[in-house]
Amino acid sequence: MNWTPATKSEQAEMLSVIGADSMDAFFDVIPEALRSCDWNLPEGLSEFTLRRELETLAAKNNIQYISFLGGGYYDHYIPAAVDALSSRSEFYTAYTPYQPECAQGTLQAIYEYQSVVSRLMDLECANASLYDGGTAVYEAAAMACRITRRFRVVAHASLHPVWRRMLETHVAGSPITVSDGDGPDGEDVACVIVQNPSFTGDVRDFTALARDCHEHGALLVMAVNPVSLGIIKTPGAMGADIAVAEGQSLGLPLGFGGPYLGILATRTAHIRKMPGRIAAATTDAEGRRGYVLTLQAREQHIRREKALSNICSNQALCALRTLIHLCLLGKTGLEATARACYSKAEYLKSRLDFAKPLNPGATFNEFAVCLPLDAETVIGRLRGKGFLPGLPLAAFGRGGPNDLLIAVTEKRTREELDAFAEALREACHHV
Amino acid sequence: MFKTIFEKSVPGRCAVLPDPLDVPRAELPEALRRTTPLALPEMSELDVVRHFTRLSQRNYGVDAQFYPLGSCTMKYNPKVAETVAALPGFAQLHPQLSGSEAYLEDCQGALELVYEMERLLAEIGGMNAGCLQPMAGAHGELTGVLLIAAYHRDRGDAARDTILIPDSAHGTNPASAAIAGFKVKEIPSNDTGTIDFDAFKALLGPHVAGVMLTCPNTHGFFEPRVADIAALAHEAGALMYYDGANLNAIMGRCRPGDLGFDVMHFNLHKTFATPHGMGGPGSGAVAVNERLVPYLPSPRVVKTEQGYALGDAEKTMGKMSPFFGSFLVAVRAYAYILALGGEGLKTASGMAVLNANYVLRRLRDTYPAAYDGWCMHECLLTAAELTARKGIRALDIAKALLDRGFHAPTVYFPLTVKEDLMIEPTETESRETLDAFCDALLEIARIAEEDPDQLHHAPTRLPVGRLDEVKAAKELNCADLPG
Numbered sequence: 001m002n003w004t005p006a007t008k009s010e011q012a013e014m015l016s017v018i019g020a021d022s023m024d025a026f027f028d029v030i031p032e033a034l035r036s037c038d039w040n041l042p043e044g045l046s047e048f049t050l051r052r053e054l055e056t057l058a059a060k061n062n063i064q065y066i067s068f069l070g071g072g073y074y075d076h077y078i079p080a081a082v083d084a085l086s087s088r089s090e091f092y093t094a095y096t097p098y099q100p101e102c103a104q105g106t107l108q109a110i111y112e113y114q115s116v117v118s119r120l121m122d123l124e125c126a127n128a129s130l131y132d133g134g135t136a137v138y139e140a141a142a143m144a145c146r147i148t149r150r151f152r153v154v155a156h157a158s159l160h161p162v163w164r165r166m167l168e169t170h171v172a173g174s175p176i177t178v179s180d181g182d183g184p185d186g187e188d189v190a191c192v193i194v195q196n197p198s199f200t201g202d203v204r205d206f207t208a209l210a211r212d213c214h215e216h217g218a219l220l221v222m223a224v225n226p227v228s229l230g231i232i233k234t235p236g237a238m239g240a241d242i243a244v245a246e247g248q249s250l251g252l253p254l255g256f257g258g259p260y261l262g263i264l265a266t267r268t269a270h271i272r273k274m275p276g277r278i279a280a281a282t283t284d285a286e287g288r289r290g291y292v293l294t295l296q297a298r299e300q301h302i303r304r305e306k307a308l309s310n311i312c313s314n315q316a317l318c319a320l321r322t323l324i325h326l327c328l329l330g331k332t333g334l335e336a337t338a339r340a341c342y343s344k345a346e347y348l349k350s351r352l353d354f355a356k357p358l359n360p361g362a363t364f365n366e367f368a369v370c371l372p373l374d375a376e377t378v379i380g381r382l383r384g385k386g387f388l389p390g391l392p393l394a395a396f397g398r399g400g401p402n403d404l405l406i407a408v409t410e411k412r413t414r415e416e417l418d419a420f421a422e423a424l425r426e427a428c429h430h431v
Numbered sequence: 432m433f434k435t436i437f438e439k440s441v442p443g444r445c446a447v448l449p450d451p452l453d454v455p456r457a458e459l460p461e462a463l464r465r466t467t468p469l470a471l472p473e474m475s476e477l478d479v480v481r482h483f484t485r486l487s488q489r490n491y492g493v494d495a496q497f498y499p500l501g502s503c504t505m506k507y508n509p510k511v512a513e514t515v516a517a518l519p520g521f522a523q524l525h526p527q528l529s530g531s532e533a534y535l536e537d538c539q540g541a542l543e544l545v546y547e548m549e550r551l552l553a554e555i556g557g558m559n560a561g562c563l564q565p566m567a568g569a570h571g572e573l574t575g576v577l578l579i580a581a582y583h584r585d586r587g588d589a590a591r592d593t594i595l596i597p598d599s600a601h602g603t604n605p606a607s608a609a610i611a612g613f614k615v616k617e618i619p620s621n622d623t624g625t626i627d628f629d630a631f632k633a634l635l636g637p638h639v640a641g642v643m644l645t646c647p648n649t650h651g652f653f654e655p656r657v658a659d660i661a662a663l664a665h666e667a668g669a670l671m672y673y674d675g676a677n678l679n680a681i682m683g684r685c686r687p688g689d690l691g692f693d694v695m696h697f698n699l700h701k702t703f704a705t706p707h708g709m710g711g712p713g714s715g716a717v718a719v720n721e722r723l724v725p726y727l728p729s730p731r732v733v734k735t736e737q738g739y740a741l742g743d744a745e746k747t748m749g750k751m752s753p754f755f756g757s758f759l760v761a762v763r764a765y766a767y768i769l770a771l772g773g774e775g776l777k778t779a780s781g782m783a784v785l786n787a788n789y790v791l792r793r794l795r796d797t798y799p800a801a802y803d804g805w806c807m808h809e810c811l812l813t814a815a816e817l818t819a820r821k822g823i824r825a826l827d828i829a830k831a832l833l834d835r836g837f838h839a840p841t842v843y844f845p846l847t848v849k850e851d852l853m854i855e856p857t858e859t860e861s862r863e864t865l866d867a868f869c870d871a872l873l874e875i876a877r878i879a880e881e882d883p884d885q886l887h888h889a890p891t892r893l894p895v896g897r898l899d900e901v902k903a904a905k906e907l908n909c910a911d912l913p914g
Contacts, residue, residue: 002775003507003704004782005861014785014862018792018805023781026788026805027684029653036689039554044772047511054766058520060540069525072753079447081476085483093492093508095500096710098841101893102833104433105490106709109483112436115910119470125909131566131712134753142610162753169728169749170573173580173612203463230469231459237466256541257526257754258566259712271907277710282903289432290895294903300569301844305605305615312603313567314710320483327436327479331471332445339456340449347454362460379533388525388534395531410449417454 001047061256066416067388070366070407071396072133072160072199073257074249076227076337077411079328082251086321096277096314100292106316107291110279113323120229120326121243122236123265128319129276129311130262133246134166137193137223139275139309140242140264141167144191144219145176146273146308147241152188154181158198159223161396167193183209184216191241195223196232199398200405201345201366202359203232210239226250226263228364230338235265242266251325252318261318272298275309340410341365344417348408351421354428358403366407368393372428374401381427387420433489433894436472436482437911446476470913489894490709491838497864499790501809501841501853502601502649504679504701506783509770512705512763521762526754529730535740542739545755546732548765549716555768555776556673556695557688558718563756564728568676571696571715572607572643574728574751578694578719579641579670580611581726581748588668591640595669597626599649599845604674613640620847624650624802624811631660635667645674646690647681649845649853651787651806661691670694670722678702679857680784680808683777694719699757703764714760728752782858783808786865790856793869797876801848809855811848818850823879823886825850828872830889830897835871 006014011023020026027035045053067075086092090105097103097110110128117126130136137160141153155164155178168178176190184192192213197203210220219241226245235243247261248254266274272295280294300307329337345365349357355369371378375392382389390406393399408417474482491498498505516522524541528534535542549561565571576594583591594608597618605615616634621627625648642664647653654660661671673687673695679702687695699705699714707713719727728751730741755761771779784807791800791810798812817823829839829852841853856865878885890896 001770002778003509004778004858006782006785010862011782011785014789018785018788020788020805023785026781026784026807027653027681029655030681030685031655031658034658034685034689036557036686039557039683039686039773041551041554041773041776042769044775045769047770050511050766050770051515053769054515054762055518055520057540057544058515058518060543061520061524062537063519063523065537067525069527071527071530073526075525077449081446081480085480085487087513088484088487089494089508090487090490090492092706092708093494093498094490094709095498095503095505095707098500099491099829099833099839100898101830101890101895102491102496102838103489103709104894105486105488108433108435108486108489109709111909112911115435115437115912116471118910118912122467124912129711131570131757132753134750135566135570162750166750166753169577169751172577172748174610175612203459205462229465231465233463233465234467253522253759254525255522256524256538256758257529257756258752259714259757259760268907271909278909280903280906281908282899282906284896284898286896288895290898292898292900292903294900294907294909300602300606302602303606304602305609307602307606307609310569310573310603310606310610311567312569312601313713315708315712316710317706317708318712320709324479324483327472327474327482328446328476329448329471330440330445330473331469332473333448334471335469337449340452342459343452343454343457346457362463376531376533379531383533383537388528388537391527392531392533413450414453 001044065386065388068390068406068408069388071391071405072246073254074407074409075254075411076249076409078251081328082321082324085324086317091320092317097293104290107279109320109323110316111281111291113319114279116323116326117263117265120226121265122234123243124268125271126265127274127276127278128316129314130264131315132260132262134163136244136262136264137163138167138170140221140244141176141191141193143242143273143275144221147270148190148217148219150188150190151175152177152179153190154179154192156182156192156194158195159193160195160199161398184213184218189218191219191221193221197225197228197364200359200368201363203362203364205233205238207238225364227338227341230334231342232364247318247322251321259318261315261322276311277314337410341408344412345408348417348421354425365409366405368403368405371402371404375404378427382423385423387423389424435911439478439482440472440474442473444473444475446474446479496836496838497860497868498838499840499854499856500838501855502676504855504857506704506857507859508704508706509767512766515766516759516762521759529741529754539738542732544762544765546734546739548761551768552697552716553718555682556718557686559721560724560727561716561718562727563716563761564751565696565715565717566752566757567711567713568696568698568715569603569607571717572603573610574717575672575694575696576608576611577748578723578726582670582723583640585746591638593638594640595634595642597648599847600645601676604643624652625654628656632663635663639667639669641670641672643672643674645676647677647807650802651809651811653807657690676701677808680780682780684780688720693722699760699764703767705760705763712757712760714757779858786856786858786860790854790865790869794872797873798852801851809853812852813848813850814852815850817879821879821883823883825852827886828875831875831886832871834890834892837868837871
């Protein structure tokens, strides 16, 4: 199949208007020796066959499980209206709002997204440009370096190990260095990066660390689980300067890893050092309210090699989903969802008396246990009973072979939690 | 006035709630609880649906409007690609299934798709291996430049600190090179709109790590000496980077790898028709030749006798994304490539170039071309003469087009041409649409002669007129905050 409408006779007429003999004439500029086109690509497919092939491939993935997988990416319910509204093609077939008068839908949605994210975080501004949680951590680190003119960032043990590795990869050529630590341990520290809840689920109050950072001229960057903010203390309230998050939990499908959304929010004082596109409210000549992209002189299309970042994207469709998700849940729904995640995880913990708890204090929707048996074996046994029991921490370099990280969302019912606890007990005791 | 969600919020409303708690309600320790009001909007489902439906009606998109935005390849996004990307086996698949050996059996279909898509991209690019990790075009550029850095570092050639980039390049090229720690030197264009070859030669040297080219370039021309440029760069020890922004011009006619490039990125949202989503998500998958394969990001999907497994490139640069990049974008692009096949891709490029030349031919007597000759997939015109004579700028023309139901071309880019209109019609537009668009531009030129002031007031038929950007930057109202 193809999506090119021009018929043979139309092509011939257009060629004659242009004054070209054939379509090949346009490509004469390519040196003949380089015009290789014996590429090994398949023949095209009909729409029917294409669908059948992709359906076959999708069926090779197993989604018929009761899942306790997390590790930064969570299986939350996505309301039907999120899909219905975000699949309006007026949204998804538009591009970056370069012409604001015909993109007020996009621009107002970004403005509203910036507003709800700021409110959720208790910060003052945000943007919708970043790709995912890991790159948001990197952009926050680079931003802290620009603000403080220092070049070392301290990664706290609470930070997601994969995001930590992405951070190191992204700064490889720059003057920025990354070290481990739990505070601003030198005058060269631009920021300390913490995660709350941590990769293994621990919830802490980092207010004292924020103060300590500020006394040493450093910033506090906090990665959060956005759903948790329905009930836990916010980055703004703790004194964090930049908050980042993986937006997947707010209305984005798990999708085997993407596309996701990097959330980044900060204080107004730092807005000019923030990467990415920013929407702002203004008016037209008749006083009608409208929205435009603002502070564009920070960006690559104007500043080129002197730009704050190379970000050109505007992760707007993902941000739109997150915005619609938050509007549907609203104040009551997000709080109830966070409460359910927390309460159900606490309930499951209480049922796992045969496993040693590894978290020192409070957790949100995820916790780690040390099983009597190695985690990979337990996973193998539980898969056969229809459960995805969690992540082996050893695979992330964060624990011993028996350590398992278990996530619980609002989707899990009491019956499922009971059945899972029983199955896990059996798997651990059956040798 | 069109209200915001906060202005529509009514305390006590809520559209979607989880099930009532079926376990005991647990309380966080007090010191860890949220201390501030959760000031989210409170709306019914219909409030939300009506709000966003009406917002959508205040947008132009490819499904409703011709969108000839140069350098953005706004081709039609096939519906079947949306259908297959929404299959639960893809959309609901947890990425951490690839995080542990124990779960790989449960995501074999997804791993197969990643493997096959990377193989297809390598084939289209004339490269040895593909990688889906980069999550946007600029992210692909950064990946590519970091790969070049890793290559030189590994060879003990770390003194190479400069990347050469033409003045016509997208701003992301120099920005990506700078972020990766390189100095940027600009290669000037000559008066035919392509690289000044002598100036390029003079810039080469033992300090040059790489050369980043877009080909065809943003003036719409294939670089006639690209093979000589690559040979000289390689002789000088530098690597060649291909920015795939304009790949839609040359598929089936030549391959970047055969032209002498070592690494390239693809914009799956341009060339392979995945939706632009108001700016994102995209995908900036890269492909590399054998020189750079050892440094590719971790992990790699490998095919074994037992099925698909994960491994690492021997000297991997690390991780650019947590899993396999924008996977559901790759599913759409994979469907597009399978639908078209090799011949279909060649036809797509051919028709993209034919359409651009048709528009060029119909307009160039009124809006002069910035440079002579047939163009590739986009044409670059200039309104500089109208600006000088009638005070009508490219911006005025852009706004007048909006009033006539067309999205505007790219204006004020590339920076090398004054008052430019950069028009990329793409292959999916019919001759009728191109004619209607050209007629509108010709009509605007007539109005510019007879009643130029009319154009300064455009647009007048959209929800808002021209907006005050100075006020926006001065007041910086970027969020509606309580209190």
